[in-house]
Amino acid sequence: MTPDAAAPAKREITTQPRRSDQVFRAIVTSGGLSSLIILGLISIFLGYRGFEIFRHEGLSFLTTSDWFLTTDDAGNVLDSHFGIAAMLIGTILCSAIAVTIALPISVASALFLNFYSPGWLKRILIAVVDMMAAFPSILFGIWGFLVLMPSAEYWAKLLNRYLGFVPFFKVDPPIFTRSPFVAGIVLAIMIIPIITSISREVFSQTPLDRIQAAYALGATRWAMIRAVVIPYGRGGVVGGAMLGLGRAMGETVAVYTVLNIMYQVNWQVLFGGGGNIASLIILKFGDSGPYEIKALMAAGLVLFFLTLIVNAGSDFIVRRATRVKK
């Protein structure tokens, strides 16, 4: 045996997946890319149908609020103007009200679930909250219209009587039914389970050693929560709230049943009239000609991008909040 016997040349070890694995990977990858394809197709098709409207209306589609169309007897469009400013602002207003109401309640119940409730109650409450997230939106809509509306109207009147000096709570003609306020409450009830479960998840990841360190230093439960849990979970809560905002913006049937659609920008949240893109689509769809449908498609595209941006933002925040701490 000689040490200088020809050593084999260095070679790189490579593996060639078998044919079956190559096929498998190709199929799984294409399946995985389907979400990309579907989202892409949605924007392409809605953009394609709505293109004519965007070209015709230009930026005024987003900045004006008229919605009219006149046709002659043969169905040819004589004159039309479509603008969704009122709807766009209404959508944002309703969902902002919803998040404003839902956020404190959800954070409180998430804290209750994690740090206050006994184990048996916690299990039941989690099941109930998860169940509520699966309720169909039409149920919230009809319940909101028939059961919640009378109470909500009463609360709106109280708010108006005692806080009427704030421009937000002013109501010019005293109409309180079917206002953005009522829609906001219904939406808040719908998104509370979402924000609660995300906040609960984030709070439950608080490191136990820090919690116990706070207790060992003599902190009360609230002092511990304020010093440890809240700073730790803040990002996740903000992300959860944005996710709820995205859901609230896209909600259709529930808002349509409790909101009076009005083609005018309305900042008085207690006044019975507002806008909502999704509801506009449901409202106008039944009796629209082909040209108006195109306008609805364009409105749908705006809604799609709006929810996409909000969702992407919330995803980014939640992910950053949970990753940095791990």
Place this chain on the structure above:
Amino acid sequence: MTVSEVKPRKPWKASPKDRSVDLAIFIAAALLSFFFVDFTPMKGKLAYFATFFVFYMLIGAIFKFVTRGSASAVDIVVNTLVALGAIITVLPIGSILITVIVKGSKGLHLGLLTHDMSLATPTDPITNGGLLHAITGTLTLVTLALIMSVPIGILTALYLTEIKGIFTRPIRFLVQAMSGVPSIVAGLFILSAVLYPITKSYSGFMGSLALTILMIPTIARTSEEVLLLIPNDLREAGVALGGTQWRTVAMIVLPAARSGLVTAMILGVARIAGETAPILLLTGGADTVNPNPFKGPIGSLPYYIWKSFAAGSTESITRAWTGLLVLLGIILILFTLARILGNRKVAR
């Protein structure tokens, strides 16, 4: 020499004295709120509820402030607020469930399962007609959507957990984004991409295409979570035995995750069974049983509820509540099933 037995003490537990003080505060707050509401122009159950909490908080805080100091008083205030938040969260659920059961049960009768609405209108007396077309329609829509979305959803989850290619992060992001697509946008998309250019008529298939879009993210995300729970040892064992990745996934990973994948499907169905907006746009809403999902309008529970609610008479609104009761019953059964299966998966 006497031996005294030392009893174990539990200083962290509330003593009888603490408990009686808590009870006294509770009763005092209840009484105060009762009198307060009686003597002021406030009225309603909600007023009792609100004033009770205010008084409970105040008395508790004052008591703790006197005995333990300000930090303890703040603690008790937050305690009450947090409990209040939890109660407000549960309150609407209770109200919704009670309303649906009370109002919906008025319209329950045996004919619901054997008749459709071909010979009745929503405003007829409640015993005319039934839900047959709606239930079969919903079943058809959901089955079709399930057939289309399960492969795509599970393939997406497999890509995220098994292949972990360069697209993993973007796809995870896109699935998240897709779960936020408003249902009406999914409906409009199918309308613009399939219904107008290709079929040009309402059908159940159009509805289930839209439902598929809404269902894929739920199935993909739940399946991903389940697949992540499968221990890596199983995968390594499969590969070490000489299996290709395909055989490892198909014969080891997927069977091991079976019950979790079923849970994912059930949650997906529960998510879409009550979806209304795309159904209104795409299915046309027939009043008779339509066994062919590819041709002609088809009825469904959400459409029936919507139509009855929109008709506006007392009978038709009872019909809507009954429809909601049936729909909610289906969703709750599915949900319970998913939880039972999900718990079993953890227990194993």
